[in-house]
Amino acid sequence: MRGEKVGLRARHKDDVPVLQAELYDDVVTRTRTDSRPWVPVPADAEDSPFAGTGYGEAAAPFSVVELGSGELAGGAVLWGIDPHNRHAHLGLSLRPAFRGRGLATDVVRVLCAYGFAVRGMRRLQVETLADNAPMIAAAQRAGFVVEGTLRRSAWVYGGFADEVILGLLAEEWTA
Numbered sequence: 001m002r003g004e005k006v007g008l009r010a011r012h013k014d015d016v017p018v019l020q021a022e023l024y025d026d027v028v029t030r031t032r033t034d035s036r037p038w039v040p041v042p043a044d045a046e047d048s049p050f051a052g053t054g055y056g057e058a059a060a061p062f063s064v065v066e067l068g069s070g071e072l073a074g075g076a077v078l079w080g081i082d083p084h085n086r087h088a089h090l091g092l093s094l095r096p097a098f099r100g101r102g103l104a105t106d107v108v109r110v111l112c113a114y115g116f117a118v119r120g121m122r123r124l125q126v127e128t129l130a131d132n133a134p135m136i137a138a139a140q141r142a143g144f145v146v147e148g149t150l151r152r153s154a155w156v157y158g159g160f161a162d163e164v165i166l167g168l169l170a171e172e173w174t175a
């Protein structure tokens with residue numbers, strides 16, 4: 001699937017060591033993007049978070065490719081897919097060299113197209129730390145609305161932090 005600046009594609013085996021090194025092995029950054037505790041995992045392990053296996057129907061992991069350069073820019077996922085209630089969560093993580101280029105909004109928009117048009121979701125949700133201004137702004141530019149704050153709900157590298165919940169309904173989405 002393609003946006004204006006990025007494409008989302010299936011994860012390639014060559015992507016895993018790059019994503020693992022730049023997005024997982026940076027413990028401080030990783031603890032800000034995942035609610036699960038960080039544990040050391042080798043890039044070639046089947047349970048690497050970037051291996052793209054073990055998700056089943058509950059998630060759809062993608063690699064993010066910058067269209068202009070063709071380079072691997074990061075990872076994105078539609079997760080917690082609930083086909084009965086027709087809602088899911090979305091997340092993304094860009095490699096450090098690709099941050100600040102305006103790619104995140106395009107990634108969110110393409111994930112929305114996948115969630116709403118391909119998977120038939122009725123609602124998509126983003127949860128992010130309250131101090132993650134770039135993600136909040138990207139989601140809002142894509143049409144998400146702040147629905148609330150979960151106070152001190154995330155354990156992040158030695159302390160609790162607030163999380164912001166943003167939501168977008170299918171009827172609010174513009175393709």
